[in-house]
Amino acid sequence: MSMDLSVPETWRVKGPLYRLEAARCKTCGRIHYPPMPACPYCGSRDLERVTLPSEGVLESYSVVYAVPEGSRHKAPVLLGLVRLGRVRVVAEITDADPSELRTGMEVEAVLRRIRSDREAGIIRYGVMFRPKLKGGSRGG
Amino acid sequence: MSMDLSVPETWRVKGPLYRLEAARCKTCGRIHYPPMPACPYCGSRDLERVTLPSEGVLESYSVVYAVPEGSRHKAPVLLGLVRLGRVRVVAEITDADPSELRTGMEVEAVLRRIRSDREAGIIRYGVMFRPKLKGGSRGG
Amino acid sequence: MEVYITGVGLTKVGRHFDLSLRELAARAAFEALDSARIDKVDAVVVASTLSYREAGQFDLAGHLAGALGLKGAQTLAMEAGDASGLAAVEAACSLIRAGSAERVLVVGVDKLTDYVSSRVYRDLQRLYEAEVQALYDIGHAGVAGLLARLYMERYGVGRDTLSYWPAMDHSHAKHNPYAMLPFAIDPAAVPRALKVAEPLTLLDSFPLGDGAAALVLESEPHGDARAKVVLATSAAGYPSFTMNEDPLAPESVGEVAARLREVTGIAPANVDVIELGDTFTSIGVILAESLGLSKPGRAAVDAMEGRFTLGGDGPVVNPSGGLKARGHPVGATGVYMVGELALQLSGEYPGLRVDGARRGLAVMASGDGSSAHLVLVEGVA
Amino acid sequence: MEVYITGVGLTKVGRHFDLSLRELAARAAFEALDSARIDKVDAVVVASTLSYREAGQFDLAGHLAGALGLKGAQTLAMEAGDASGLAAVEAACSLIRAGSAERVLVVGVDKLTDYVSSRVYRDLQRLYEAEVQALYDIGHAGVAGLLARLYMERYGVGRDTLSYWPAMDHSHAKHNPYAMLPFAIDPAAVPRALKVAEPLTLLDSFPLGDGAAALVLESEPHGDARAKVVLATSAAGYPSFTMNEDPLAPESVGEVAARLREVTGIAPANVDVIELGDTFTSIGVILAESLGLSKPGRAAVDAMEGRFTLGGDGPVVNPSGGLKARGHPVGATGVYMVGELALQLSGEYPGLRVDGARRGLAVMASGDGSSAHLVLVEGVA
C-alpha cells in the first residue's frame, strides 16, 4: 500500500550508489563511504568528493537467507565486505555462486538493480561487486 | 510494497471497532473510548468493558478533502464528532450528502469497511455513523 | 541552574529536494556550533517525528552525531509528535542541570517532501491514537475541522473572522527570511482557498515543508549567549481535544500555563513575544485562549484588531509567521521557535523585530491535544 | 547523586498476539509501579524502536502516559536502535539528577510479531545507515555474518567453537521464567540449524518476540529499593563495525569501558554479573572481547570452558539467557537487562541466581556498532 522509495532520495543517492562517490577528509586524509557532512574519524568538515576504485578485495562475505520483504525471491543474497583501496564498503555480490566465494578474492564493481517499488514505478540501481573477470571468460 | 495492516491487530481491535466497546471506570464512573489500560481521567485501573449506545447526536462535523494515501477515491470523507450518551467519539459519517449534515442531528452506528490492504488480503471493518433513519425511508 | 542559549542555526523551511535529512540537519547544526564558537559538545539531542516513517533511520541521534563529526557524545532522540522540538529543549536542559553535559547541541529536523503528500497525511494521522482512531481515512486536518465548526457555532464567530488568524501569521512572515511562505495574504482569500477540512481551507493549515533548526545550550554563559532558558516543562497524558470535557479548552495547555505562573509568577499574557503551535487556525485560537491571551471566543477578533502584532496591547504572537507561514517541519518546529525567540531577545532576529522584548514563550500541543509543552526564555543583555 | 531502582516489572518475551503495544506496556508498568508501591510519577520515559514503524504511534510516550493513567507527567520517548532501553535508563537518571523529577517510570516496549518477519527484517535493516546501506537486500543479520567469518578466519576459531556462545545463553535461560526460549541447546545443533547469514544460523540469532519491561527510578531510597544506578553512559557517533579500523574491536564499546574504569575504577571483568547485547553470536564475542572479558579470539573458547557461568572465574554473563534466549524485543531489551540485574542484586531474581553478586553491568551497541551504551548497578543491601 505504501510507497517505499522516495523519488527525491533516489536522485540524491546517485553519486554514492552509481559511482561509488565517497568523501576524503582534507584534515586527516581518511576516506569514508557513503559521504557524510563531517569526517566520522576526526570531525573535520573540510571534505572533498572522491570516487572509490572500482576493483578491490573481498575481506569477508556472508550468504544471507533472512532477506527482507519484497525480496524473498532473491534469497540467498550474497553480501560482501569489500576493501577498495583504503576504504571498506558493504555491498551485494552478484554473478557468483556462493561456493566460489573466498576471502581475499578480487572483485569489481558493476551496476545492478538493487530495489524496485512497483507502485511508484521507481527502480533504484546501485553498485554491486562480482568476481573479477579474467580474460573475458565470463558474461557480465 | 509494505503491508500496511497487521493481522493480529485486526483481531485485537474488533471490540472497539465493530461493537463500540468502551471502558467504564469503576472509580470515577467516566467512560472512555477506545478502551485504555487505565482511566485517562482519574488514573484508576479498575475498569469494566461496556458497549456504547449505537445512537447519538452529531456535535460537530467536517468534510475532509486532504485524505490519506490509498483513499483519495473516497474524498471527500465526512467526519463526525458524535456524542453517544456521556462519551464523544470521532468517526466517519456515511450514507449522507455533505449538505444534509447539521450539528445536533441524530445519527446511528453502522458497520462499514474502513480500510483494506490489497497485498495482505486484509479488510478492516469499523463503526461509522449515518443520519438516523426515520420510518425506513432510506436504504442502509 | 540556568541554561544559556549560545548558538542558533536556522534553515529556510521549504522543499529541500537536494538535501538528505542528515545534510539538512548539518546545515542548521554547523551554523549553531559556529555561532556559539565551539566545535565539540557533550551531548546531541535530536528532535524528529516524521523521519521515523519517511527517511526511516533508527538510532537517528547516534547516526547524526557521527555524520556531524561529534563522536563520543551522549545522544538522545526525542519524538513527541508536533512538540518534539520543545521536548528536546526540555531534555537538553535536564542534561545540563543534571551535570551530565555542559554543552549540548539540539537539532530539530524533519523532511515532509520526500514522498507524496497523501502518504505524509497518513503518517501525520498517527499523531492521534493509532490503533483505532488513525484507521479512519480522516486525514490529519479532520479533527481541526471539527473543532473549528464547534468554535464558530458556540461563540457565534464567523468564518470571515477566523480568517484574521492566518492573515496575522502571514503578515508577520513576510519579514522572515526563514519562512516557507513569506508573503501577506488577504483574509478574504482564506475561505475561498482549496478546501482541506471544512470549514478549514489550505490557508488555515500549515504547508508541508522540510526544515532543520539547531541550538547550542550551555551551562556557563559566555560572550555569545543570546538568551537563557528559564523554564522548560511539559504535561502529557491528558484527554485529547475530543475526549476532553471541553474540546475547546484542553486541560494539558491549562496545566503548563498554570505551571508557568506557579514557577515564575508570570502569566502568558505578560510575556513580550510568543510562538504558538498553530497547526491549524482552530488550534491557534484554542491555544491562545487556553493560555489566557484572549477571552474564550475572542482570539480571532483580537487578531483582527491587531492585538497580537507590533503596537497591539497583547504579546506579539508568531513574529516568525507561525506554523501557517514560517512552516511546520513537524519534529523541528519547536527548535525553530526557541531559536527565533533567542535571536529576538538578543536583538539579532532578521524578521519582525520586537524592540525591547525581554521574555519569549513557546507553546505547543501534541497533535491530539493530550500533551502540551512550554519553554520560557529570557534575554541576558 | 545516586538513583535508586525501586520497582521492576518484566513480561515474558514471546508472541503476545492478544496484547496491543499499550496493553503489553501496561503489564510491565503496573507491575513496576506496584512493586515500588507508588501510583504516581513525575516523568515517564519510554524506550521503543520498531514500534515507530509497526504500531506507528507518534508521541508514543505521551499517549502511553495517558493510557497508563499517569497524566501530568513529563514524558521522553527514547529511540536508540538496539540500545533504546539503556538510553532510557540514562535519560531517566539525568531527569532525577537534574531535579526535574523525583520518581520516574521507565517503560521499554516493542512488538515484533504484528507483521510478517520479512517486513520486520526490512525495518531492522534501518539500524544501519538508512539512505544508502539499508537499500541493499541484505537483511539485518548480514553484517553479523560478515563479522563472524572475519572472526573465524583471523583467529582460527572453528564454527563448532563459536556455537558454545549461544549454548551458554540457552543453558542460562532455562531457569528464566521471562525468557522466550527457556531451554538448553546442544552446541552441535547450532551449525545444522536453519541458515540465516552464513556462517550464522537461526541458533546464532535472536528470536523475533514481543516484550515489555519497566523500572521505577527514584531519587530517594525507600524500603523497596532493589539496587542503585552508579553509572549510565553512552558514546555515539563512532565509525560502524565495518568502517572501524578493526571491525572486531568497535571504538564505541572501548570508549564506554574506558569511562567505566575512569569514573568508578572498575573494569568490566571485575563485575559479578553482566548482561550483554549479543544480537548475534559474532556480536556477543566481539562485545565480550572489547570489554576485556576475554582476550581477542578467546571469548567463545572461554564460554565453552564455562568461564562465564556459575562457578567460572569470570563474571556470569547473560544469566537471563541473553538476547539469544531471553529474547530481544528491540527497544525494550535494555530495560529488561537493568531490571534483571536489579533483581539479581536484591536476591529476588527468579532465574539463574548469582549468590552474593554486588555489581551488575549492562552493555549494548547500537545495530551497526557506532554507538555503545553502558549501565552499572550496585546492590543496596
Ligand SMILES: [Zn+2]
Ligand atoms: Zn578526518
Ligand SMILES: [Zn+2]
Ligand atoms: Zn476514572
